[in-house]
Amino acid sequence: xxxxxxxxxxxxxxxxxxxxxxxxxxxCVAPAFDTGAYERNAxxxxxxxxxxARTGALxxxxxxxxxxxxxxxxxxxxxxxxxVGPVEDSFGSVDPPSAADVRLRDEVGGLLSDTSDAxxxxxxxxxxxxxxxxxxxxxxxxTLADRMEARSERLA
Numbered sequence: 158x159x160x161x162x163x164x165x166x167x168x169x170x171x172x173x174x175x176x177x178x179x180x181x182x183x184x185c186v187a188p189a190f191d192t193g194a195y196e197r198n199a200x201x202x203x204x205x206x207x208x209x210a211r212t213g214a215l216x217x218x219x220x221x222x223x224x225x226x227x228x229x230x231x232x233x234x235x236x237x238x239x240x241v242g243p244v245e246d247s248f249g250s251v252d253p254p255s256a257a258d259v260r261l262r263d264e265v266g267g268l269l270s271d272t273s274d275a276x277x278x279x280x281x282x283x284x285x286x287x288x289x290x291x292x293x294x295x296x297x298x299x300t301l302a303d304r305m306e307a308r309s310e311r312l313a
Contacts, residue, residue, distance in 0.1 A: 190254065191254055192254055192255060192257070192258055194254070195251065195253055195254050195258050195261065196261070196312045198248060198251055199248065199261055199265045199309075199312055200309050200312050200313060202244050202245075202247065202248040202265060202269060203265060203268065203269075203305045203306070203308055203309040203312075204305075204309055205240070205241075205244045206241055206244055206245075206268070206269050206272045206302075206305055207302045207305045207306050207309070209237040209238075209240045209241045209244075209272065209276065210237070210241075210272050210275070210276070210298045210299070210301050210302040210305070211298070211299070211302045212233060212237045213233065213234045213237040213238070213275075213276050213279055213294075213298050214294075214295045214298040214299050214302070216229075216230045216233035216234050216237075217230065217234065217279055217283065217291045217292075217294060217295040217298075218295055220283065220291065221288060221291060221292065221295070227283065227286070230283060231280070231283055231284065234276060234279050234280050234283055235280055237276050238273065238276035238277055238279075238280055241269065241272055241273045241276060242273060244269060245266070245269040245270060245273055248262075248265060248266065248269060249262075249266055249269075261312075264308065265308070268301065268304060268305050268308065271301055272298070272301050272302075272305070275294055275297045275298050275301055276294075276298070278290070278293075278294050278297070279291065279294035279295070279298065282294050
């Protein structure tokens with residue numbers, strides 16, 4: 158079989174580049190190289206989740222104060238919940254570089270998981286028009302955001 162016009166065989170560099178690109182696109186994550194890199198990854202994850210938690214809480218507050226429509230609040234809370242999932246997955250897929258960093262992984266992973274659960278509870282309460290459930294979720298999201306912010310600041 159004759160190769161098409163303009164075909165050039167790919168060398169080792171090309172194969173390596175394609176393999177690296179495939180790993181990046183497939184979500185393959187290498188372990189953090191050191192504790193500092195792992196802590197910076199934790200800070201980014203926490204800061205992102207703080208934003209999502211505060212956004213969800215603010216949407217609930219505005220809905221409860223009749224400053225926001227339920228469909229809009231539903232969209233905001235659902236998108237906040239959807240945004241936390243990849244943050245949680247991404248942080249959880251990075252191997253801690255040392256045994257001492259396992260505690261950080263467990264703590265940050267727990268906070269991210271709790272935030273995802275709280276946003277899910279908020280979404281359910283909102284869709285059921287459960288005002289007391291929305292108030293509980295709003296308080297829980299604010300508490301989690303404060304805890305994540307404090308943990309992020311201690312790492313910085």
